[in-house]
Amino acid sequence: EIVLTQSPGTLSLSPGERATLSCRASQSVSSSYLAWYQQKPGQAPRLLIYGASSRATGIPDRFSGSGSGTDFTLTISRLEPEDFAVYYCQQYGSSLSWTFGQGTKVEIK
Amino acid sequence: EVQLVESGGGLVQPGGSLRLSCAASGFTVSSNYMSWVRQAPGKGLEWVSVIYSGGSTYYADSVKGRFTISRDNSKNTLYLQMNSLRAEDTAVYYCARALDTAMALGYWGQGTLVTVSS
Secondary structure, three states: OOOEEEEOOEEEEOOOOOEEEEEEEOOOOHHHOEEEEEEOOOOOOEEEEEOOOEEOOOOOOOEEEEEEOOEEEEEEOOOOHHHOOEEEEEEOOOOOOOEEOOOEEEEEO | OOEEEEEOOEEEOOOOOEEEEEEEEOOOHHHOOEEEEEEOOOOOEEEEEEEOOOOOEEEOOOOOOOEEEEEEOOOOEEEEEEOOOOHHHOEEEEEEEEOOOOOOEEEEOOOEEEEEOO
């Protein structure tokens, strides 16, 4: 099973600042089958990024994904008030077992 | 419009069984990758199971041998049969559908709560 480790656990930032979230895999994620999701309290997750760097439909361009192999990054260029939430990475390259990271909470400083 | 509506959650005793349903509209379940993801209270997301359009099924180690994912094409509905339930299975269970162009989960239901307790 591929283990995904996200860092930091919590990111305290102000609106307008840049957020950089990391996701490290225990082994290479094939073909960049890596996604990022946003979840707000009481809501279902929302897909932001798939294939490591492709934005899902309707996702603002302040969200960007990068990386390959075992190291991936989600960047929010300028935080808007609605971006404060929990973010999860997920790998779906191993057909036997998909996995999520433990999440990074982006909170208002 | 793609819609996913889960049902079947509730309170069940340890060792008991429950079947979750996910009624889909706006697309054909059998033509898509469909998955169950759960979230224990106050915890992160945990992938549970996936069924591919071809019918292959896969499970997380934590539920293998106890849970079964299936679909009913005539009802356009996804199921999760959960047996031998444990307290640690307590969670909100989400049904989700992959994108047409990638296996990332682009469509989600609102979730249904399963509580395993005596």
